[in-house]
Amino acid sequence: MTQTITIDPATRLEGHGKITIHLNDKGEVNAAHFHVTQVRGFEKFVEGRPFYEMPSLMARICGICPVSHLIASAKACEAIMSVRIPHAATQLRRVLNLAQMVQSHALSFFYLASPDLLLGMESDPKTRNIFGVAAAAPEMGRAGVALRRFGQSMIEVLANKRIHPGWVVPGGVTEPLASAKRDQILAMLPEAYANVGLALDAYKKVADQFREEIEVFANFPSNYMSLIHEDEAIEFTDGALRLMDAGGTTIEDGMTAGRFVEAIGEAVEPYSYTKFPYYKPLGYPAGSYRVGPLARLNIVQHMGTPRADKELAEFKQLAAGPVASSFHYHHARLIEMLYGVEKIEQILADPKILDKHVRATAGVNRLEGAGQAEAPRGVLHHHYKVDENGKMTWANLVIATGQNNKAMNDGVLQVASHYVKDGKFSEGILNRVEAVVRAFDPCLSCSTHAYGQMPLSIELLAPDGTTRDELRRG
């Protein structure tokens, strides 16, 4: 008799999803799926809007990483305009994107993941949350709050709004950086360094306690893709994409946003509204790949900042080739936060950042354009088509979470197969099944803005629909 375990909704994720685990007659796991149950309608309802409205429209997709959408969208518009934006504008966007990365990674690590890491996968679910962390390790709670505030305050200082700022526009940014604002940001950096350092130390102390999870948390060979700077350093805003195989060999390099359109296909599975992007020359599913912090750190040769470079060297010791376990996304995220703070300091130290020329102007010079940037969760791609008057006729977005979709599904299967035996499961096992998805920090909010109190139930169902076993949370 086959049975199905359902986790609906999965918790401590951005947005709503559910997980089903299918058991065979022997109570063994023979399939598992991560379902994204939201629909994103943005591509459809932007049709007919002027292309220059796209960045501000696209930023509304997500309250967590609106800046990445702003930047990818603006770059797609600039491809339509056929303009190169001023250097200061590029650097200001880079600072803004890094600020967003820090606050988003802080949310992922401190609010969503640290309850598992600091309190334990099997700890009391009543307190396995940010409040439990605040009570058990208030210094970590304070660090998380401070890093969130750091990133959000920087975005507000630069772009005048914490969420959905309108400062990034096609052609650059709307206003240059004032020296007073630069100094305000620089004054925030010492505390940010201290808090990232605290988190890195805390993570390294507890990581060894999770050897079993490291072994089975989406720990398999895969391809990886990320932006990379021409000097082989990490890159979040410009550069081109590199696709690397499981052995560390480059499959394709210098992939521009235009080339992405040709090279990346999107497969569809019946159980999820999120597509499954893949590299066309390898086909689906062989051409599936992982994106985000783990992929970025596997691909880059160096970070380009001294403290993060030391951490990267240590990170690369985790494996002989690319680091395969998705549990290490957490570690990679912390290193990227350190890089973000350092890079912001580097960029702001250059007097050219105060340059007054921050915007290029042009009309419609091409009827199609694509742009890409690194969102906190990985590569984000926007592709637009317009008519002669610049009105949108078609749009397609390939978001980071989609590009990790195959790996997340395979990870759920790997964890469930390892822990669920004889059709029996416990709350701790349920939490690990969610935690493997959480390691990717998926942002399902790219579909809707849903959030809030999320109860969770897990049910073991017989083929006739009757409930054989049930766990309920919230």
Add this chain to the structure above:
Amino acid sequence: MKPILILACGNALRGDDGVAWHIGSALEAELIAAGVELILTRQLQPEHAEPLSRANTAIFLDCSAVDQPGIVSTRTLQPAQSLPRIFSHNLDPASLLKLSLDLYGRIPSRSEAITVGGESFALREQLSQPVKEAIPIAIQAVRRAIFASEQESVFSPQK
């Protein structure tokens, strides 16, 4: 004067849910002149625990989906005894007070919620008539709360 924090919470794109933004914006110049910190926010988040811990008086301004439309209510708040088991991004005032206590070891000596009963939470920026008419009453309630806090400061100066 001991520090006063006003947290005006709601979504100004969802009709009456944004009433706190209207009240906060109407009072903004007055509050700045009085040295009162005003935070306009769509939802209460853990990040608000830190400014809350620095305040001696906290006033939470919000819309009530329970009270009759246009009814202004003032009530004293205490930190939650227990916290929500599942948290995504938003908190209620009592949970935020509890978080402030856990993280920073202190909370305001006085915390009040001033709410206006809402009528319509549809996708629009305008307020319903009863809520619009209640704004002057809510503003007076905020002024009274600030005055009470100032009087406390006079009679028990900060050490």
